[in-house]
Amino acid sequence: MTRPIIPDIVVSRLPLYLRAISRMEEEGLEYVSSHELGARLGISAAQIRKDLSQFGEFGKQGTGYHIPFLKKQLIRILKVDRVWDVAVIGAGDVGSALARYQGFQEHGFRVAMLFDSDPAKIGKVINGIEVRDVADMERLIAEGSIQVAMLAVPAEVAQETADKLIAVGVRAILNYAPVNLAVREGIRVEHIDPVIHLQHMTYYLAPR
Amino acid sequence: MTRPIIPDIVVSRLPLYLRAISRMEEEGLEYVSSHELGARLGISAAQIRKDLSQFGEFGKQGTGYHIPFLKKQLIRILKVDRVWDVAVIGAGDVGSALARYQGFQEHGFRVAMLFDSDPAKIGKVINGIEVRDVADMERLIAEGSIQVAMLAVPAEVAQETADKLIAVGVRAILNYAPVNLAVREGIRVEHIDPVIHLQHMTYYLAPR
DNA sequence: TAGATTGTTAATCGATTAACAATC
DNA sequence: TAGATTGTTAATCGATTAACAATC
Numbered sequence A, B: 001m002t003r004p005i006i007p008d009i010v011v012s013r014l015p016l017y018l019r020a021i022s023r024m025e026e027e028g029l030e031y032v033s034s035h036e037l038g039a040r041l042g043i044s045a046a047q048i049r050k051d052l053s054q055f056g057e058f059g060k061q062g063t064g065y066h067i068p069f070l071k072k073q074l075i076r077i078l079k080v081d082r083v084w085d086v087a088v089i090g091a092g093d094v095g096s097a098l099a100r101y102q103g104f105q106e107h108g109f110r111v112a113m114l115f116d117s118d119p120a121k122i123g124k125v126i127n128g129i130e131v132r133d134v135a136d137m138e139r140l141i142a143e144g145s146i147q148v149a150m151l152a153v154p155a156e157v158a159q160e161t162a163d164k165l166i167a168v169g170v171r172a173i174l175n176y177a178p179v180n181l182a183v184r185e186g187i188r189v190e191h192i193d194p195v196i197h198l199q200h201m202t203y204y205l206a207p208r
Numbered sequence C, D: 001t002a003g004a005t006t007g008t009t010a011a012t013c014g015a016t017t018a019a020c021a022a023t024c
Helices: A014-026 A034-041 A045-053 A069-078 A091-102 A135-144 A153-166 A195-204 B008-026 B034-041 B047-054 B066-078 B093-100 B134-144 B153-166 B194-202
Strands: A065-066 A084-089 A111-117 A127-135 A148-151 A173-174 A189-193 B065-067 B082-090 B109-117 B129-132 B148-151 B172-175 B188-191
Touching: A014 A034, A014 A045, A014 A069, A014 B194, A034 A045, A034 A065, A065 A069, A084 A091, A084 A135, A091 A111, A091 B093, A091 B129, A111 A135, A111 B153, A127 A135, A135 A153, A148 A153, A148 B194, A153 A173, A173 B194, A189 B194, A195 B008, A195 B082, A195 B148, A195 B172, A195 B188, B008 B034, B008 B047, B008 B066, B008 B194, B034 B047, B034 B065, B034 B093, B065 B066, B082 B134, B082 B153, B093 B109, B109 B134, B129 B134, B134 B153, B153 B172
Parallel strands: A084 A111, A084 A148, A111 A127, A148 A173, A173 A189, B082 B109, B082 B148, B109 B129, B148 B172, B172 B188
Antiparallel strands: none
8 A cells, every 4th residue: 555645845834834733732722723823824724724735634524623633643654752862973163052952851852962173172061962973974864763863063074974874774864064065865954045045035125 | 108017026036137147157058048048047937038028028039138237127126236335233253254344345336334233343444344333323313314224133123123223214124133023014024044944944854 | 879868748646725604 | 403624636837857959
């Protein structure tokens, strides 16, 4: 039996739904309609219903979606009903900020390892995480069976570092280096680059 | 005369083209075909030609695109042929990393102001930028005619801070807080949240 | 000239929206 | 029962790709 293939663009919206739903739960709400959820996210009610219906029937006519139930389902679908160990490569400004970030813990992730090549940084402890020598990266990541990495190294070494990560079992890379990584089929890469976002926005700005 | 409206999804790819083209220029390349550029970015050659043709005829049959010329055009189109002053709100881990980031300068942006509410941080100097009291934010941003802000404040105060920024003339916000900002028509908001990206990727991972 | 590659049109593909029967 | 809202189908909309004449 073939599991139906869900469009990636649908999958990409699920974390947004989860975040909004979690926020609503904190606000003490119990039920939400597709219309209300859509209004918060700037997404049409029809799209939300269509997206969610790809995974099951989570709502009830007349009342909408039970927030704790929908949250549970989204957490399960996104596979964050467990904690993923994550490696951070690079302990510069970005890597350090990631190591210190408190938002991972409660959303399915834990920074389990932190690497740098600078002898001045190796051995330091950031938020309880020791900075290890990047020379030991491959061995330690393979031992830890880590599948997720955040790449915060200089652009010049990003591709080679990614290659090494993939070679030892990493399957998902969140790339903070301002380069396009070339990876083989089956490896997920997402990219975070503030300059890209800023340039996208300035297109629409009027000079002042 | 109506300027033709360019789809936003096209605009969103231009910064990627610019980054790739700049990289190629550094590598000493002089010409690039839509096919070569597409191969680097994982985008079809047809799409690149179609996107670029929305803005003019930048290529030449038989030889492709002259890299320095195309770069110049993209810089002009994205309006980064000038330097945009940017305000960073929040001088925590993320805000500090943004204030220290060296990648803005050469791509059209300058962190001109940095704000925080913590008396222990106000007055400190990060990368030559003094941390100012967020209580003075509205006055200083209005005086500086700043149109672009990066928001790195706690989630609870993100919306109200955004409202204040918009009230004093900010038109583009790069939001690092894990909340959806509600803004009026004409205000650009882009969002950076590592958790959203990680959860998108874990959907595709096999448990180990 | 022969080969390569553009810009553009038309065809295809995929995503979003509108509408509504079903039902809580 | 009346009102509200789901899940789903069909219609619409928009984006991507294929194809090719033009031309460097």
